[in-house]
Amino acid sequence: LAKTTQPISMDSYEGQEVNITCSHNNIATNDYITWYQQFPSQGPRFIIQGYKTKVTNEVASLFIPADRKSSTLSLPRVSLSDTAVYYCLALPNDKIIFGKGTRLHILP
Amino acid sequence: EADIYQTPRYLVIGTGKKITLECSQTMGHDKMYWYQQDPGMELHLIHYSYGVNSTEKGDLSSESTVSRIRTEHFPLTLESARPSHTSQYLCASSESRNSPLHFGNGTRLTVT
Numbered sequence: 001l002a003k004t005t006q007p008i009s010m011d012s013y014e015g016q017e018v019n020i021t022c023s024h025n026n027i028a029t030n031d032y033i034t035w036y037q038q039f040p041s042q043g044p045r046f047i048i049q050g051y052k053t054k055v056t057n058e059v060a061s062l063f064i065p066a067d068r069k070s071s072t073l074s075l076p077r078v079s080l081s082d083t084a085v086y087y088c089l090a091l092p093n094d095k096i097i098f099g100k101g102t103r104l105h106i107l108p
Numbered sequence: 109e110a111d112i113y114q115t116p117r118y119l120v121i122g123t124g125k126k127i128t129l130e131c132s133q134t135m136g137h138d139k140m141y142w143y144q145q146d147p148g149m150e151l152h153l154i155h156y157s158y159g160v161n162s163t164e165k166g167d168l169s170s171e172s173t174v175s176r177i178r179t180e181h182f183p184l185t186l187e188s189a190r191p192s193h194t195s196q197y198l199c200a201s202s203e204s205r206n207s208p209l210h211f212g213n214g215t216r217l218t219v220t
Binding site (some may be wrong): 034 | 141143147148149151156157158164166167170198200204205206207208209210211212213214216
């Protein structure tokens with residue numbers, strides 16, 4: 001079971017790029033790195049998933065180095081509405097444990 | 109957008125009542141999950157299922173029970189609700205082990 005470690009909290013300002021790093025030292029060969037976003041009183045929402053190198057969608061980019069022991073979620077030009085908790089998980093994982101995530105606070 | 113529905117959205121009941129929280133998905137997903145989350149706190153996995161007639165307990169011990177008689181339906185039952193059960197309950201499903209989870213909007217339960 002790959003354990004992931006992320007910063008507990010981060011602050012940033014509107015318009016800036018935010019990078020959240022996740023460590024997963026014991027990631028398995030067939031694990032995918034998956035990121036979720038959660039707003040208060042809502043369920044987590046899938047953001048992006050990747051296996052290696054770089055993946056980009058309309059919301060974020062995900063960078064995974066060759067050794068796959070860490071990954072970085074990049075949010076371009078954040079706004080106040082990006083204030084949320086962000087979770088990094090390694091799948092497949094039968095018992096999907098979310099952990100504490102990173103509480104991102106965007107300031108005006 | 110994934111189709112996973114939870115009812116009721118909000119529920120206030122008295123101590124000792126039996127309740128069932130409903131969760132249904134229309135995507136034919138085999139894997140389904142129940143999480144419990146208090147405001148501002150982390151998600152705790154309380155039950156999961158690999159498919160029909162399969163149920164497992166999660167990491168957080170819970171007095172609730174679940175059943176999986178049909179692929180699309182994964183209800184959670186509390187036989188005798190207590191104030192300590194007050195929380196938000198989130199249901200999720202996924203297509204396969206590598207696939208992202210899709211969450212419902214949750215049920216916010218208050219036991220008085």
